[in-house]
Amino acid sequence: MRRALSVPLFSVCLLSAAGACLAQGPAASPSLSDPIRSTAASLRDEAMKGTGAYEIVRSLTTEVGPRPAGSEGERKSIEWGLRTMRELGFTNVRAEAVTVPHWEPGNAEGQILAPWPQPVVLLPLGGSVGTPEGGLEGEIVEVPSVEDLEKVSPEKVRGKIVFINKRMERKKDGSGYGAAVSGRGRGAAVAGKLGAAAVLIRSIGTDNNRTPHTGAMRYEEGGPRIPAAALSNPDADMLAAQVASGKPVRFRLLLGSRHLPDAQSANVIGEIVGREKPEEIVLLGCHLDSWFPGTGAVDDAAGCAIVMEAARRIGELPQKPRRTIRVVLFANEEFGLSGARAYAEKYTADLPRHILAGESDFGSGRVWRIDTRVAPESLPVVGEIAKLLAPIGVEPGDNEAGGGADLIPMAPARVPLLGLGQDGTEYFDWHHTANDTLDKVDPKDLDQNVAAWAATAYAAAEMSGDFGRAPQPEQPGR
Amino acid sequence: MRRALSVPLFSVCLLSAAGACLAQGPAASPSLSDPIRSTAASLRDEAMKGTGAYEIVRSLTTEVGPRPAGSEGERKSIEWGLRTMRELGFTNVRAEAVTVPHWEPGNAEGQILAPWPQPVVLLPLGGSVGTPEGGLEGEIVEVPSVEDLEKVSPEKVRGKIVFINKRMERKKDGSGYGAAVSGRGRGAAVAGKLGAAAVLIRSIGTDNNRTPHTGAMRYEEGGPRIPAAALSNPDADMLAAQVASGKPVRFRLLLGSRHLPDAQSANVIGEIVGREKPEEIVLLGCHLDSWFPGTGAVDDAAGCAIVMEAARRIGELPQKPRRTIRVVLFANEEFGLSGARAYAEKYTADLPRHILAGESDFGSGRVWRIDTRVAPESLPVVGEIAKLLAPIGVEPGDNEAGGGADLIPMAPARVPLLGLGQDGTEYFDWHHTANDTLDKVDPKDLDQNVAAWAATAYAAAEMSGDFGRAPQPEQPGR
Numbered sequence: 001m002r003r004a005l006s007v008p009l010f011s012v013c014l015l016s017a018a019g020a021c022l023a024q025g026p027a028a029s030p031s032l033s034d035p036i037r038s039t040a041a042s043l044r045d046e047a048m049k050g051t052g053a054y055e056i057v058r059s060l061t062t063e064v065g066p067r068p069a070g071s072e073g074e075r076k077s078i079e080w081g082l083r084t085m086r087e088l089g090f091t092n093v094r095a096e097a098v099t100v101p102h103w104e105p106g107n108a109e110g111q112i113l114a115p116w117p118q119p120v121v122l123l124p125l126g127g128s129v130g131t132p133e134g135g136l137e138g139e140i141v142e143v144p145s146v147e148d149l150e151k152v153s154p155e156k157v158r159g160k161i162v163f164i165n166k167r168m169e170r171k172k173d174g175s176g177y178g179a180a181v182s183g184r185g186r187g188a189a190v191a192g193k194l195g196a197a198a199v200l201i202r203s204i205g206t207d208n209n210r211t212p213h214t215g216a217m218r219y220e221e222g223g224p225r226i227p228a229a230a231l232s233n234p235d236a237d238m239l240a241a242q243v244a245s246g247k248p249v250r251f252r253l254l255l256g257s258r259h260l261p262d263a264q265s266a267n268v269i270g271e272i273v274g275r276e277k278p279e280e281i282v283l284l285g286c287h288l289d290s291w292f293p294g295t296g297a298v299d300d301a302a303g304c305a306i307v308m309e310a311a312r313r314i315g316e317l318p319q320k321p322r323r324t325i326r327v328v329l330f331a332n333e334e335f336g337l338s339g340a341r342a343y344a345e346k347y348t349a350d351l352p353r354h355i356l357a358g359e360s361d362f363g364s365g366r367v368w369r370i371d372t373r374v375a376p377e378s379l380p381v382v383g384e385i386a387k388l389l390a391p392i393g394v395e396p397g398d399n400e401a402g403g404g405a406d407l408i409p410m411a412p413a414r415v416p417l418l419g420l421g422q423d424g425t426e427y428f429d430w431h432h433t434a435n436d437t438l439d440k441v442d443p444k445d446l447d448q449n450v451a452a453w454a455a456t457a458y459a460a461a462e463m464s465g466d467f468g469r470a471p472q473p474e475q476p477g478r
Numbered sequence: 479m480r481r482a483l484s485v486p487l488f489s490v491c492l493l494s495a496a497g498a499c500l501a502q503g504p505a506a507s508p509s510l511s512d513p514i515r516s517t518a519a520s521l522r523d524e525a526m527k528g529t530g531a532y533e534i535v536r537s538l539t540t541e542v543g544p545r546p547a548g549s550e551g552e553r554k555s556i557e558w559g560l561r562t563m564r565e566l567g568f569t570n571v572r573a574e575a576v577t578v579p580h581w582e583p584g585n586a587e588g589q590i591l592a593p594w595p596q597p598v599v600l601l602p603l604g605g606s607v608g609t610p611e612g613g614l615e616g617e618i619v620e621v622p623s624v625e626d627l628e629k630v631s632p633e634k635v636r637g638k639i640v641f642i643n644k645r646m647e648r649k650k651d652g653s654g655y656g657a658a659v660s661g662r663g664r665g666a667a668v669a670g671k672l673g674a675a676a677v678l679i680r681s682i683g684t685d686n687n688r689t690p691h692t693g694a695m696r697y698e699e700g701g702p703r704i705p706a707a708a709l710s711n712p713d714a715d716m717l718a719a720q721v722a723s724g725k726p727v728r729f730r731l732l733l734g735s736r737h738l739p740d741a742q743s744a745n746v747i748g749e750i751v752g753r754e755k756p757e758e759i760v761l762l763g764c765h766l767d768s769w770f771p772g773t774g775a776v777d778d779a780a781g782c783a784i785v786m787e788a789a790r791r792i793g794e795l796p797q798k799p800r801r802t803i804r805v806v807l808f809a810n811e812e813f814g815l816s817g818a819r820a821y822a823e824k825y826t827a828d829l830p831r832h833i834l835a836g837e838s839d840f841g842s843g844r845v846w847r848i849d850t851r852v853a854p855e856s857l858p859v860v861g862e863i864a865k866l867l868a869p870i871g872v873e874p875g876d877n878e879a880g881g882g883a884d885l886i887p888m889a890p891a892r893v894p895l896l897g898l899g900q901d902g903t904e905y906f907d908w909h910h911t912a913n914d915t916l917d918k919v920d921p922k923d924l925d926q927n928v929a930a931w932a933a934t935a936y937a938a939a940e941m942s943g944d945f946g947r948a949p950q951p952e953q954p955g956r
Contacts (some may be wrong), residue, residue, distance in 0.1 A: 063594045066596075116543070118773070119543075210912040211687065211689070233917070234913070237915070237917055294688075295596070435687055438719075
């Protein structure tokens, strides 16, 4: 998963003409009847007793494994998605073509050459160019953050290797990520403009394992393109300790990364078709791709398992819900939201009938909070749904949900968003590393997620009225 | 560190002639005077306020790093040891030649080829031969333990790759290690005799990181020599999950390991020379070598820092203790106890005047227990020492201490042994992995270790009388 910034609620409404605000009102005042509440509670309680979600994670991680955009693993994951969706009883199962960038990590080697030679463990950042074939060498210039780097004079950096030594903080809601990740995304662009030869970052992660955290970086259009890599936290400590000696620190970096021609991928979609309003969609999303080092268990096999299993359980009720529940396994979230953009484009005309969308993309930690971004007039029914989730430890949140990175391209259509906030205390120990493997997933935690998603999605698909349209965020995503 | 088996106390005495038992009695009844108790308590309390031990670990791990037997790192560690001992004020600082085996790990690659191709993370076991240059391929045969492997018929194994899937249990005293490690030491010998092409083991470690645990293995003299590697725990899970599918599992292994001619190394020794009985020795040991993947912070820079700092603090008292405190940084503990054997041989004539020996080789976890192996008649003074340690959380233990692997070769001389048992709950998360780095060491925990060693070593070096000679263990070491 990726996260952008939180945005204030109601600002658009306060700043807009009254008519625009009225237009955000729901089509009909939404509410939950007693039978809806009872069925949702039953979905919740049955899921808490045990679900098939862990088996879905096992299957994807074991039988496919790593599946970055453009890779053979990605191709297999699409076959897996289609097969699994069909086996689980979904309708209208299909792969919808998406063009994705294709980047290969290649080999990665790093050594401190002086003052005290030490091998270090690093990974290329996603999208980095490679080094020259024999690698490159340079003196290290350490900066505390990319923001500090922007203030450094080019003479201090030219021809050197910039080391951005910013440590991510551990937080339950994962908010330490947004505070630290800018150096990963922009470090190479900023350092390149200053004439640096390469950039190293301290991994954006909360662990102290020698398993570096990769993740997307971007060059500026037409700007310099220098190699960029992440050191594991212990290796960043080592480099910092050598820099702290005051002696010049020399480093050798070799990256075999390379860009290849764009590749064909697909969003994989399956539905529980609504019995009364099949054209109205409750969208449950996740992403099928992963980064390359691990098997993508927490990012995002867990999310796919949660929403697939939640929808499957709704589909097995004695009658289908009034609206359609559409599960979308998005292609290439990690390296450019390709599937999300393709979906928003293909379904532009249908997005006004997407009455709610949510994405599970934060591992398998328990849901502890429900947030939305819905028309304010529909907040009472959100409160009713929140009450349904209280018995499994979920608190009411706010109306500023981002809903997940793959929902960002739907923002112009003001699709109402659901965010089931998970405990992310450990998530960034594993995120984008070789350590993102099946053993990090707790089956009971997955079940609780399924319980929350199943109850919520069912209520949304069955209730009278809808959530209106979402207030327009100033900056989409969270 | 390595550990052998616990052995029962007094068994030798019970089985021996009465005369042999009497001969184990102390030369004079040992006791602690009030001034000794007071000075030992002061050493303890001052150390708890903060010591230089962490700086010693930082220096060895940062300025030397990995230092396996025969490597360039080992050579640097000897220079480091001599320099650091002199800087800390030790006397008679010297390097004593030790011949060590020289084995290089080389590259290590593994892939599951079928039914579901996946790359895996593995390391060669210490001493393994390499594979043919292009690697080798074979079908996986999984067994739960090396003991089970011994019962398998050769037809089931011939030409295949044996996978020993035994999981180590987490225990405060580290006793899960002894219960699991036999597959690492003997797996290749047993599998080779059955005609296997190679052996893979689940890492002997308690973590779930993709950082495999290496460690020593041995072939039988004249027996087959097949390649042996350790999978990280998540990779062992993956392999087991594929085997559990019931489909044939094919694996490719490439190891570039190789044996080189023996190399010259050294034990590094420094002393606080005793003021009255300089020829009587209290030996404080650790080992200077490490395995190759990490910087050997917990195994065993921590131990060296603890005993060096403890002895240094005793040496800075207004007067030296009555006996000599000798700190020995043993060469090549990990791959054959080379330094320990050389020491025991060189000092055979002096071992009867080694009145106590202990080794710190279990990371930086707090000392929680004091064990000894001393003449039973001297147990009262052990009780007095234990009381000195009670305020820092140390409980009295038993008289069955092993004292540390490097003390095993002294067993024939019945040198009395001291074991300060540490909390090893996390030790086997890092042991013999790339994750054995400085960040795993807590400075306050190190200080508590220094407090315990300083108080104990001082009391032993200063007290009247001694510990007699140790009961002979049936099987040395623990």
